[in-house]
Amino acid sequence: MLKLFRRETHIQSHPLGTSYDVVIIGGGGHGLATAYYLAKEFGVTNVAVLERSYIGSGGTGRNTTVLRANYKTPETIRFYQKSFELYASLAQELDYHMLRAERGLLWLAHSEPQIRNQRERALQNQHFGVNTVFLDAPQVAEVCPQLDMTAGGKRPVLGAAYHPPGAIIRHDAVAWGYAAAAQRLGVQVHQGVAVTGLRIESGRMVGVETNRGFIGAGKVLSAVGGYVTQITDMVGISLPIVTHPLQAFVTEAYKPVLDRIVASADLHIYVSQGARGELLVGAEIDPFTSYSTRSTFPFLASCSARAIDLFPFMAKLRILRQWSGLCDMTPDYSPLMGVTEVDRFYVSSGWGTWGFKAIPASGILMAELLATGQVPSLMAPFALDRFRRDRAVPERASAGTH
Ligand SMILES: Cc1cc2nc3c(=O)[nH]c(=O)nc-3n(C[C@H](O)[C@H](O)[C@H](O)COP(=O)(O)OP(=O)(O)OC[C@H]3O[C@@H](n4cnc5c(N)ncnc54)[C@H](O)[C@@H]3O)c2cc1C
Numbered sequence: 001m002l003k004l005f006r007r008e009t010h011i012q013s014h015p016l017g018t019s020y021d022v023v024i025i026g027g028g029g030h031g032l033a034t035a036y037y038l039a040k041e042f043g044v045t046n047v048a049v050l051e052r053s054y055i056g057s058g059g060t061g062r063n064t065t066v067l068r069a070n071y072k073t074p075e076t077i078r079f080y081q082k083s084f085e086l087y088a089s090l091a092q093e094l095d096y097h098m099l100r101a102e103r104g105l106l107w108l109a110h111s112e113p114q115i116r117n118q119r120e121r122a123l124q125n126q127h128f129g130v131n132t133v134f135l136d137a138p139q140v141a142e143v144c145p146q147l148d149m150t151a152g153g154k155r156p157v158l159g160a161a162y163h164p165p166g167a168i169i170r171h172d173a174v175a176w177g178y179a180a181a182a183q184r185l186g187v188q189v190h191q192g193v194a195v196t197g198l199r200i201e202s203g204r205m206v207g208v209e210t211n212r213g214f215i216g217a218g219k220v221l222s223a224v225g226g227y228v229t230q231i232t233d234m235v236g237i238s239l240p241i242v243t244h245p246l247q248a249f250v251t252e253a254y255k256p257v258l259d260r261i262v263a264s265a266d267l268h269i270y271v272s273q274g275a276r277g278e279l280l281v282g283a284e285i286d287p288f289t290s291y292s293t294r295s296t297f298p299f300l301a302s303c304s305a306r307a308i309d310l311f312p313f314m315a316k317l318r319i320l321r322q323w324s325g326l327c328d329m330t331p332d333y334s335p336l337m338g339v340t341e342v343d344r345f346y347v348s349s350g351w352g353t354w355g356f357k358a359i360p361a362s363g364i365l366m367a368e369l370l371a372t373g374q375v376p377s378l379m380a381p382f383a384l385d386r387f388r389r390d391r392a393v394p395e396r397a398s399a400g401t402h
Contacts, residue, residue, distance in 0.1 A: 005215075011055065011179055014188045019216030020048045022023035022370055023208055024223055025177055026197045027051025029060040029171075030348045031223035031244040033363025034370070035187045041364065042371035045186035046324045049179070050210060052194030056175030058225040062325035063356040063401055064248050064282040064348040065171050066261055066272070068105050070125050070132045070163040074256075075381035076130045076334060079361055082378060086360030087169065096177030097170050099275050103167025103261050105301035106144055106399075110155035110266040117265065117397055118161035125163070132163045142304060144260045152309030155266055166261050170228065173302060174359060182371055198234045204343035205235075205361075219370055221346045226291070226326025234398045235342055239349065240387055241328045244285040245292060246353050246401075247299045251314065253277035263400060269306045270402055271314075277347060279314055284401045285353060295322040327352045332392040333399035337362065339374055346370065354399045 013300040022038060024031040027049050037045040051057075069084040071077045109115045118134060125132035140160045141149050148159045179189050197209030198220065207216040223230040226243040254277050263270035268284040277324050283303045286296075300322055309316045329352045336350030348366050351358060365379040375383070381393050 008097040011176070011189055011191070012183050015189070016190055016193065017048065017188070017215070019207065021046040021218040022221065023215060023217035024221045025208065026058070026176070026222065027055035027179070027189060027191065028058045028223060028225050029178065029352065029359035029364060030366070031221070031361050032175055032182060032189070033223060034223065034348065034366040035189070036178045036182040036185070037364040037367035038371060039182055039185035042367055042370050044263040047187045049080050049182070049187065050193040050195055050208070051189070051190045051191045054191050055189060056172050056181050058354065059325045059327065060175045061172050062323055063171055064270070064272070064280055065168040065356065066105070066270070066402045067167040067169055067357045068163055069119060069130050069165070070105070070107070070398065072121055072124055072395055073140045073393050074128065075393050076395050077125065077130055079378050080357060081128065083358050083361035084165065086364065087167070087357070090174070090177070090360060093179040094177035096173055096180065098173040098177060100169040101275070101388060102165055102167045102168055103259055103272065104143065105163040105263065106372055107161040107163070107260040108140070108157050108262065108354050110157060110264065113357060114265050115159050121161045121398060125371055131165055135160050135162045144262060144309055146258055146313065147262065148310060148312050150268065151264070154309060158354035163300055168261065168274070171356060177205045178363070196229065196346070198231070200235060200284060200342060204242065205345040219344045219346065221348060221366065224240065225351060226328045227313045228328050228347065232340070232347065235345065237340055237342065239336065239347070239384065240331055241336065241350060242289045243291060243320040244288070244327050244329055245290055245324045246285045246324060246327045247295050247324045248280065249300060249303065250274070250278040250320050251281050251317035252320045254279060254317055257313070258311070264310060265400065265402065266305045268401060269303060269307065270309070271307055271311060271361060279322060283402050285329065291326060293324045293326065295324045301373070331387065332397040334393035335362070336384055337366065338369065338379060338383045340384060350382070352399065353401050
């Protein structure tokens with residue numbers, strides 16, 4: 001038969017099975033990547049990903065696409081560095097076009113404490129082999145000439161941590177690429193299947209209740225982003241996670257002017273320009289817990305004013321679109337993943353405002369845990385019981401808002 005396409009890039013439909021070796025709840029990046037690596041690295045293919053809406057409909061398809069490895073603690077630098085490396089060859093690995101572009105990320109300091117913070121970040125990164133350098137104000141102006149170095153006359157830029165590998169990548173393509181590649185290896189991805197309950201027998205997880213009936217499972221992974229506590233509540237597990245909305249907006253397309261990704265620690269804002277020319281702006285989480293994904297005018301007003309302070313040319317651009325997603329925030333701004341107190345039930349969560357860049361590393365490490373029962377050393381620091389053991393991984397300063 002004439003083969004018109006090199007490989008399948010769309011998502012197949014399968015009849016829903018009655019049981020699988022592994023059931024993954026949530027068709028976001030983390031769930032789909034775990035499914036892919038289970039099949040690819042460990043030969044575990046009797047796997048179903050259950051997504052109640054469409055794949056990538058959660059944070060994975062709503063984020064601002066920033067990839068970076070410039071964190072602060074040894075545990076997180078190593079973890080995000082692994083993810084960054086996997087992202088670098090992901091398009092080739094999955095045979096999927098992802099528009100990855102290294103832009104260089106500037107993290108501006110407008111105050112003495114932030115100068116100390118960004119200097120420390122650069123030194124700590126260098127120690128672990130991550131390319132971050134501290135730039136003084138004239139060097140910042142050279143790297144990003146579009147920047148108003150006075151920030152609207154309000155908070156002059158005094159320096160910045162510069163992370164040249166900082167990149168963007170098309171977020172939907174990450175979800176679709178993993179899903180299509182996992183399906184080619186035998187994994188099933190079911191959209192429109194909502195998990196409504198978890199079934200435990202003799203202290204161990206045996207399957208999930210869904211809107212399409214019960215599905216048996218050897219192991220169950222919850223990878224539902226901001227909804228994680230709804231899932232863990234089903235079995236009485238209490239997680240130190242609160243869910244906050246996070247908003248962003250894009251302007252209409254503009255000529256290519258901004259090569260860098262520019263974040264300001266003091267203004268709580270970051271700006272980049274996408275491949276189609278839109279200026280993309282993100283900021284801090286909404287200051288209240290909610291499952292609402294409605295965007296708000298106060299966010300737009302405050303955030304666009306801060307963006308214009310940094311880039312005055314943006315004042316003449318019109319807003320094209322704004323949106324909101326949910327963030328599963330942890331007290332230390334680090335992920336929460338691994339085994340739970342229920343046998344054969346695992347959680348990938350605590351991805352907050354920072355989890356898109358973590359998808360490949362989290363996926364491959366979670367697949368290793370599910371396949372072998374061993375917690376990989378890169379994952380161990382992020383265990384669910386770390387707060388009880390007084391082993392927080394404090395990343396608030398460098399997790400930032402993206
Ligand atoms: C505006 C915004 C900007 C961001 N910017 C960045 C950034 O620049 N860089 C970065 O690294 N991170 C960023 N993030 C964070 C990042 O998007 C998330 O951490 C990441 O996408 C989480 O992926 P996930 O797979 O865990 O969850 P999700 O992508 O949210 O996927 C979870 C899925 O589970 C499904 N689900 C929920 N409940 C059920 C159920 N009961 N049954 C079946 N399915 C269910 C949902 O429908 C959803 O599709 C941003 C987030 C937002 C909102």
